[in-house]
Structure formats: structure tokens, C-alpha cells
Amino acid sequence: MDFNSLLAQAQKLTNEIQSEDLPRVERTIPQVLQATQELHSRVTQTQDIQDIQAHILLGSKGIDLPKISQKLETLSARKTFEPLDPITDTDIQSFLKNERENAILSVIEEVHKNSFQTAQKQKWEHIKADWRQEKVKLLNALVGPSQNWIDIQKIPEQTVLNETSLGAKSCLDRIEMAYAREVFDYNKLVIEGVLRPNLVQKFGKIVETFNDAKITEMWEIMKYMVNVGPLSRNRDPIKSRSQMTQFIEQAKKYLENRYKLYMSTVISGNLREAQRGGVPSIFNLVSSFVSLTFNQNNSFGLQDGLIEGKPLWPMIYYCLRCGDIAAALKCMQMSCAGQEDFMQALEDKLHKPEQKLNSKLENQLKLLYCNKIKNSTDPYKKAVYCIIAGCDISEQHLEVAKTTDDFLWIQLSLLRSESSDNTEILTYSGLQTMILEKYGEKHFNAADQRHLYFQVLALTGQFEAAIEFLSRTEKYRTHAVHMALALNELCMIGGPRNVQEPLLSVDIEDPIPMRRLNIARLIMLYVKKFEITNPAEAMQYFYFLRNMKDPEGRNLFLLCVSDLAIECRDYDLIFGKVQPNGIRSRGLFDQFESIEFDSKQAAKMVAEELVKKGMFEDAVKLFDIAADYEHALRYTSVLLSQVVHQITKKGSLRERLQIVASDFNERLEGTEFNCDPQVLNTFCLLTKLMSFFDYYHEKNYQLALEVLADINVVPLSMNDLESCVNNFKRLSGEVCKVYPDILLATMDILHIEYKKIKGNNASYIDKGRDKQLQHLREKAKALTSMAGIVPYRMPGDTNSRLVQIEILMN
Structure with a gap:
């Protein structure tokens, strides 16, 4: 670089300095060099190179190291938890002081101990819950011999039926579809409250069209065995069967x-x-x-x-x-x-x-x-x-x-x-034991003659073991499931005390060698392969679980529908869709609507499960279907607080939320939502802030400032500071989360306006320009003051960025 370039840059710097209102200091180059050498000699004498580098690093971040050192020296070096000094018995003041400190220390120690124990307990509970969930998944995936798996525990276990693993996609074949049509017709009659037909007879008729002699023979056995007097629905089926x-x-x-x-x-x-x-x-x-x-x-x-x-x-x-x-x-x-x-x-x-x-x-x-x-x-x-x-x-x-x-x-x-x-x-029990345990599958060559072993089990009244044995193979599983459904409707299947038990289990209170069939698990295993491709048929099968509950007391039918909805995520198909006028169209679940089951109740249950999984966007849709507007607006606000400050991109979460918020706002104009005013105010405020950031990103700064003036959460003058602080204290956490971005965006708008006014000298008279610049400086000062006063912990760089921009405007 030549001297002419240096001279031009020096003159440029001089012109820039002249435009600033700074005091003039005139020094020659030798004087500047001498002052620099004296400063360097003083620094190098008192500090080493590492200290100098530390000063330079911290100074670049706006930190004054000497002041921090002074503050650190004033701190007490005494250890908080060191043993207290012994005192004499007559020193009452010291005694009371020690007692007070001992009490404080004991409370701190007790809290620490309790916190540690609570953390350990929660950790192990979480681990056990994970293992229980894995066990349930393994049991659900298990399709094989389980009649020797004996579970005699009566303690209920937590059930996790809402599993996330996708089953293999498959459509119903001809036989499965024929059964499914009969199931649909039967459920329709049950819902209408008319006389129920005998499912064994109905299934037995369609089996004749399959042209399979062995299957026909199995259903013929079922027809004979169910042709008895009606069993009481208030008695256990196994005990009733053993006495008839x-x-x-x-x-x-x-x-x-x-x-x-x-x-x-x-x-x-x-x-x-x-x-x-x-x-x-x-x-x-x-x-x-x-x-x-x-x-x-x-x-x-x-x-x-x-x-x-x-x-x-x-x-x-x-x-x-x-x-x-x-x-x-x-x-x-x-x-x-x-x-x-x-x-x-x-x-x-x-x-x-x-x-x-x-x-x-x-x-x-x-x-x-x-x-x-x-x-x-x-x-x-x-x-x-x-x-x-x-x-x-x-x-x-x-x-x-x-x-x-x-x-x-x-x-x-x-x-x-x-x-x-x-x-x-x-005895009858002795014959059953002989068939099931003494002879067993090996004696009857059950692997090659499945229909024969099923026959001897069914004819000796061991329906549960017969159905479980039949369900182990793909060829007979469909027939086994529908036999279980038909017998269960006639109260002839003994179910377990807990729906989490294996497919076939033993209850110690039952006569030997009776087994209990977990029909809930059997149905869910069967439905799993087509629930994604055929949700309508899947719900028909889940309806057979309407009278069962899981260990937590939740209805098993609603729980299965909830899992199905989360699995396929086609909520409009299952629960209908809310139209712009607020009216919901009918979905698959509406056909089961009754005193016990309500579509809104089911949709709300699914929404609550989605919230637990963190799927807030889907939960908002389900809360809207359930007409639970308070939760719908609340979780919409939670989502908006994460993206309200971002630029809208096609297909982004912000764009989708903007559509949802616009739909809610249109409906709010016509009717009043029955929800908490704080939730409603938060939602409305966030939608206005979304408009503010839209204007900001579009560089339409005047409209953006008008939105801010309307909501009055950011001071645009020192006179507004107190009212904005009071308003801030009433804001929800969702709005507070966005507040740093609001301050930075507002300050950026003011700085852009400041540079625009300052750079356009010909457009303004000097006095008018100075007045506008001073007005912008006042707004910037109000913003930095607001950031320092509000009772909210800002991100680390927010305050520094605000101060830096304010300095650039002075």
C-alpha cells in the first residue's frame, strides 16, 4: 500500500470524526508513538503476556477485568459447610447463632438427601416402566406355544397399549373380509339395541362357502358345544362351565x-x-x-x-x-x-x-x-x-x-x-387334565393334525386352550380369533384379570387344568396387520373390547381407537373434520356413538395421548374436534411461541400454524369460546405478534410499529415504560419466551429508521432531522431500559446486542 492510499484513508477517517460530536485532540505522530511506548512499558511491567491476552479477550466482550477482580476480593472466602467453632456455655449469642446455622445446615442436608432419594426412585421407576413396555411389546409379538407359561401374579401392572411400532401393511384377504362383513353386521345390531344373533351360527354359515372340510368341522363342533342353556353374564364363564x-x-x-x-x-x-x-x-x-x-x-x-x-x-x-x-x-x-x-x-x-x-x-x-x-x-x-x-x-x-x-x-x-x-x-377335570397335560400335543401329533387336537380340546370344554393352539398358525389364526369373539359374546370364554397377561395363562383360583384366554391381546394381534390399511374394519373388532378396562381403569375400546388414530394419523377419517363454520362432519367413530361412547370424549382422549407424546400440532386438531377450545388454544400458543419470530416458508410449521390461527380467529369473531381468558388473551396476542414479525420480515416497518403500539407490550417512549412493565408481569410464559426477539426486532427497526434519516441529509432541515433522531434514540433507550427492568432472564447476548445497537444510534 503506498502513501497516497494511506493519506486518503486518513482524510476519510478525519471527515468521519468531524461529523461526530467528539472533543478534538491534536497530537503529532511522534507524540502518539511516545504515548504508545509508555503505555506498553507500563503494561508489560505489571502483567505477563497471558494477563494481557485475557484483558484483550474479555475487553472485546465488554467485560472490565479489574472491576471483577475487586468484586471477587470482597467476597468471603469462608466455607459455608465447614464445622462450626466450639463456644463456651455462657456465650448465648454465639450459641443461638450456631443453633440457627445448624438448623439451616440440617435442612439443607435433609433436602439434599430427599432430593437424591427421589431422583433415584424416579430413575428406577422409569427403568422399570421401560422394561415393562418392552415386555408388553415382546408378548404382543409372541405368536407361539404359551400354554406352559403360567402367570399366577394378581398384582396389576401398568399397561402400555399405545405402542408405536408399525405392523406390516397388508389388506384383508377373501376369508378375512367375509368375517369382517359379518362382524360389521353384528355390531350394527348391537348398537341399534335389537336382539343379537348367535355369532357361532352366523360364522358357521359363511364358513361353508370356504370349501374347507376341516374348518367346517371345527365350526360344527362349536355349534354343538354352544347349544346349551344361556350362561349368566355376572358369573365367571369357567366356573359356570365346570358346573354344567x-x-x-x-x-x-x-x-x-x-x-x-x-x-x-x-x-x-x-x-x-x-x-x-x-x-x-x-x-x-x-x-x-x-x-x-x-x-x-x-x-x-x-x-x-x-x-x-x-x-x-x-x-x-x-x-x-x-x-x-x-x-x-x-x-x-x-x-x-x-x-x-x-x-x-x-x-x-x-x-x-x-x-x-x-x-x-x-x-x-x-x-x-x-x-x-x-x-x-x-x-x-x-x-x-x-x-x-x-x-x-x-x-x-x-x-x-x-x-x-x-x-x-x-x-x-x-x-x-x-x-x-x-x-x-x-371326573370332568380329570379328563381335561388327561387331554391337556398328560397326553398333550405330542401324543395327538398336533403339529400335523391341528384340527384333531383342537377337536379333543373343544369337546372337553377347554375352549381357551383350543383357540390359543389354533391361533399359533397363520392358516387357522383368523378362524381362532372369530371363534373367540363368538364364544365371548356368549360368555363362554374365561378372560384374565389383567389384560397385560400372556395369551394363555393360569389363575390359581380356577379348577385344574383350566386356562384363561386374553381375548384383548388376541384381537389386537389379529388387527395389527391391517389396522393401517383398513381402519374401519379394525374399529369394528376393537368394539368387542368395549366392556374391558386396562389396569388404570381406562376403557379398552377407547384406548385401542386412540392408539389406532395415533398410528394412522388420519383423524379426519376417524373423528370427522371441523368445517370453517365450526360444525364437525361425521367420522368412523360416530357409528359407535352411544351413552357410553361419545366422539368428543374419544377425540379428547386421543388428544391427551398426543400431548404426552409431544405431538402438539395433532393434539390441537383433536382438541378442536372435541370442542375443548381451551386446550386447543393453549397448545396452539405453545407452538406459536416457538415459531412466531421466524420467516414463513412454504410447508413449514409456521405456515401451518398461521392457517390454524386464522381459522380460530374467524370463529372467534362469530362466537365466544368457553375457555380461560388468560389462554384466549395469550393466543390473540401471539397472533398479533405473528403479524408484527410478518411485517418486520417484509420490511414494512411502519405497520409493524403500529401493531406494537396496539398491543402495548414494548415501550416506544420512556413514558410507556412503566405501563409496559406492568403489562409484562401479566403475560404468559409463551409470550415471555418470544419477548427477547420482539425487543431485538423493534430495536433493529429503530436502527434502520435511524440510518435512513441520518443518511438522507438533503430531505430534512437540520432541526427536524435532529428531532427525529433524538426521538428514535429515546425509543431505543426505552427498549434497553425495558430489557433491564423486566423480571425475566433474557438470553445471554440479548442485552449486549440491544446496548450495542443503541450505542450505534448515539
Whole structure:
């Protein structure tokens, strides 16, 4: 750089200094150099290089290090918590002083100890809650054998049903949609309050269209098993089921009818050999079947002769197997076997089927069986005596019971509630334990014959275990879920005490080996795969949970709808949409509207869950749907306080909030919202501040200052300072949060106006210009004074920036 450039810059600096109202100091260059050397020598003598650098650094930030050092020296160096000095017993003033300090120290120590313990307790509660949530997620994801998972705890656990993990997107297939249509029709009838149809019958009809014999057979079993007297809705289903003999009779009836169909099929395939004739009856049916089954080659060991050329005891057994005691009695009467006690027992069962056999007669038959018949070579005779007298429950009757149906029918026929002679008997609970625990899945080869294992469980009244077993595979899960729904509507499914328990659990108060099915978990697992793509169908299934509550007492139906709404975030579809005139359109939830369930109540519940998750923007929409305007405006204000000072960008949160705020303001003009005046004032103030910042960013400063003058939260003169301070004390936290940005934006406007006036010398007369500049300086001073007076802790650089801008205007 040459001397001409230096001279030009020096002259420029001189001209700028002349325009300022500063005192003139004239020094030659040697004098300036001498003063600089003297200053440098004094500084280097007293301070080292690091101190000089510290002064320079802190001085650049406006901090006076010497003054701070003086203030630090005045502070007491005494430790606050050091032991107190001992005093004499006669020094009362010192004693009282020590007691006072001891009390203060003990309070501080106690508070510290309590705070530490509270923090530790909250930490562990949070950790436990997280682990409980993870456990629930794992249980929800678990689809596999759980019948050996026994949970006997009765302490309710916190439930977290509002999970955030997305299920795999999938549409309902043909079978699932057919079931869903029936569910919709059923729920519609329930909501209308008309007579409810039998869901088992309804589902059983549509199953016939699936062309799957095994599925049809399963639903046929369900039809038989639910064809009993109505169960009380006030009693536990498991206890009611264990005390009713109708379930046993219905299971036997199904097996007997199934065997009659089997006999007819065999005879139809061999009409020539069967030589069936006469009036159609069970006796003739059995006679034809026995003639096909037995001949001279396979009749070895059969006793007591023949009737019409057929062996006696096979005829009696198959008559009983078909459920026709009268035909069995006819066989005995046609024979010459005698055995009056046995005939009397058949007559008693025929004429008094609901009464148990006379104990004396039963004991005589048991004695006869033990003495003679047990060692007989006729397996059918042994089986018939065991069935009628209920004796020798350990005998398997393998020569007679050739299929699982035969075995199960014989076991059901052996059931007794009490023993007449203190001998071992087979009870209903004992049979259930034998099937579920003694034999189990391995014995019945359940992995390859799922329908068979389901059959033996269902026919022995173990609906919960049967449905849970069926739900483990994708092929049968849909049918298992709808069986559970149908039985639950008939009060035939035992549910757990806590909806957080596994899919299948054991209650220690239940008779062995009964299980409890968590139908809530079963439905939620089923719905999870299509709740996003088919929310309408999902809500229909959730409606079955309307009478259940979670451990916190919340309605499970509303809770599931809440989770569904949060998951899919299509609130307009579920709860409707609020129109500009304030009227809400109908949504999916409105079809369930009743005394118990209100759309506004459900929307508010979802909104509260969204608030807990921090999703305030969605919560505002739901509070608006719920007509809870106080919370809607409050959370709108919370969101506005975060973005009100920003520049509006397309698609930004500020732009969306601006639309919401404008909609609320339009409705406020027509009607009054029933909410807290403080909340309403905060919202209105923030919307005006949004307009202020819009004008500010658009550089429309005059309108921006007019908005500020209207709301009177920022002083534009020293006379307004006191009133603005008083107004500030009444402001909410949302507005206070924006206040530093308001001060900075206002100060920036004043500075821009100041530079504009000062730079345009030709437009103003000197006196008028000076007056306007002085007026702007007064406004700037009012702003800095306001920042220093208000009882609010400003961000670190706010005050310094305000002061710096004010200095630039002086």
C-alpha cells in the first residue's frame, strides 16, 4: 500500500470524526508513538503476556477485568459447610447463632438427601416402566406355544397399549373380509339395541362357502358345544362351565351323530353286503353295520350268543355309540343272556337320563365287572359295562376304541361327579387334565393334525386352550380369533384379570387344568396387520373390547381407537373434520356413538395421548374436534411461541400454524369460546405478534410499529415504560419466551429508521432531522431500559446486542 492510499484513508477517517460530536485532540505522530511506548512499558511491567491476552479477550466482550477482580476480593472466602467453632456455655449469642446455622445446615442436608432419594426412585421407576413396555411389546409379538407359561401374579401392572411400532401393511384377504362383513353386521345390531344373533351360527354359515372340510368341522363342533342353556353374564364363564353337564352331553351328541354318519357312509358303500331293510332306525342301522364288520373270522371271543345272527355285545355297544339307549335295551331283551341288573340300569338311563344311576345298582354292576367281566374275552362286553357303571377308568379299550373319536366318547361316558363306593372315578377335570397335560400335543401329533387336537380340546370344554393352539398358525389364526369373539359374546370364554397377561395363562383360583384366554391381546394381534390399511374394519373388532378396562381403569375400546388414530394419523377419517363454520362432519367413530361412547370424549382422549407424546400440532386438531377450545388454544400458543419470530416458508410449521390461527380467529369473531381468558388473551396476542414479525420480515416497518403500539407490550417512549412493565408481569410464559426477539426486532427497526434519516441529509432541515433522531434514540433507550427492568432472564447476548445497537444510534 503506498502513501497516497494511506493519506486518503486518513482524510476519510478525519471527515468521519468531524461529523461526530467528539472533543478534538491534536497530537503529532511522534507524540502518539511516545504515548504508545509508555503505555506498553507500563503494561508489560505489571502483567505477563497471558494477563494481557485475557484483558484483550474479555475487553472485546465488554467485560472490565479489574472491576471483577475487586468484586471477587470482597467476597468471603469462608466455607459455608465447614464445622462450626466450639463456644463456651455462657456465650448465648454465639450459641443461638450456631443453633440457627445448624438448623439451616440440617435442612439443607435433609433436602439434599430427599432430593437424591427421589431422583433415584424416579430413575428406577422409569427403568422399570421401560422394561415393562418392552415386555408388553415382546408378548404382543409372541405368536407361539404359551400354554406352559403360567402367570399366577394378581398384582396389576401398568399397561402400555399405545405402542408405536408399525405392523406390516397388508389388506384383508377373501376369508378375512367375509368375517369382517359379518362382524360389521353384528355390531350394527348391537348398537341399534335389537336382539343379537348367535355369532357361532352366523360364522358357521359363511364358513361353508370356504370349501374347507376341516374348518367346517371345527365350526360344527362349536355349534354343538354352544347349544346349551344361556350362561349368566355376572358369573365367571369357567366356573359356570365346570358346573354344567350340558357341555358333556353336547360333546357326546356330536360324537354320536358323527358316528351315525360314518355308519351310513360305510353301509352306502356296501349296500349288497349290508342287506339293510325294514323301517329306518338306529337298530337297523347298527344291525347292518355289524353284519358288515363281523363274520366268523373276526368274532372269536365274543360271548352271550347272537341276535338275528349278529353278536350281542357289539350290537349293544354300537347302539350306545350312536346314543340310542332304547335300541341297546331292545338288544338285551332279544337276547337270552339274562343279566337283569344290567337291563335295569339301561331302563333307568332311558327313562331318567338326567339322573345318575342308583348307587346300589351301580355297585352291583361294578362288583359283577370285577368278579367276572373284567377278565372276559369279549372286549365289547367289558366296554359296555364300564360305560354303564363307570368302572375301571384305567382300561384303554384298545380293541373297541380304534379312533380318537371312539376313545373320547368312551372317556366322556365314564365321567362321574362322585363315587358311590369310594372307588376311583373319572371326573370332568380329570379328563381335561388327561387331554391337556398328560397326553398333550405330542401324543395327538398336533403339529400335523391341528384340527384333531383342537377337536379333543373343544369337546372337553377347554375352549381357551383350543383357540390359543389354533391361533399359533397363520392358516387357522383368523378362524381362532372369530371363534373367540363368538364364544365371548356368549360368555363362554374365561378372560384374565389383567389384560397385560400372556395369551394363555393360569389363575390359581380356577379348577385344574383350566386356562384363561386374553381375548384383548388376541384381537389386537389379529388387527395389527391391517389396522393401517383398513381402519374401519379394525374399529369394528376393537368394539368387542368395549366392556374391558386396562389396569388404570381406562376403557379398552377407547384406548385401542386412540392408539389406532395415533398410528394412522388420519383423524379426519376417524373423528370427522371441523368445517370453517365450526360444525364437525361425521367420522368412523360416530357409528359407535352411544351413552357410553361419545366422539368428543374419544377425540379428547386421543388428544391427551398426543400431548404426552409431544405431538402438539395433532393434539390441537383433536382438541378442536372435541370442542375443548381451551386446550386447543393453549397448545396452539405453545407452538406459536416457538415459531412466531421466524420467516414463513412454504410447508413449514409456521405456515401451518398461521392457517390454524386464522381459522380460530374467524370463529372467534362469530362466537365466544368457553375457555380461560388468560389462554384466549395469550393466543390473540401471539397472533398479533405473528403479524408484527410478518411485517418486520417484509420490511414494512411502519405497520409493524403500529401493531406494537396496539398491543402495548414494548415501550416506544420512556413514558410507556412503566405501563409496559406492568403489562409484562401479566403475560404468559409463551409470550415471555418470544419477548427477547420482539425487543431485538423493534430495536433493529429503530436502527434502520435511524440510518435512513441520518443518511438522507438533503430531505430534512437540520432541526427536524435532529428531532427525529433524538426521538428514535429515546425509543431505543426505552427498549434497553425495558430489557433491564423486566423480571425475566433474557438470553445471554440479548442485552449486549440491544446496548450495542443503541450505542450505534448515539
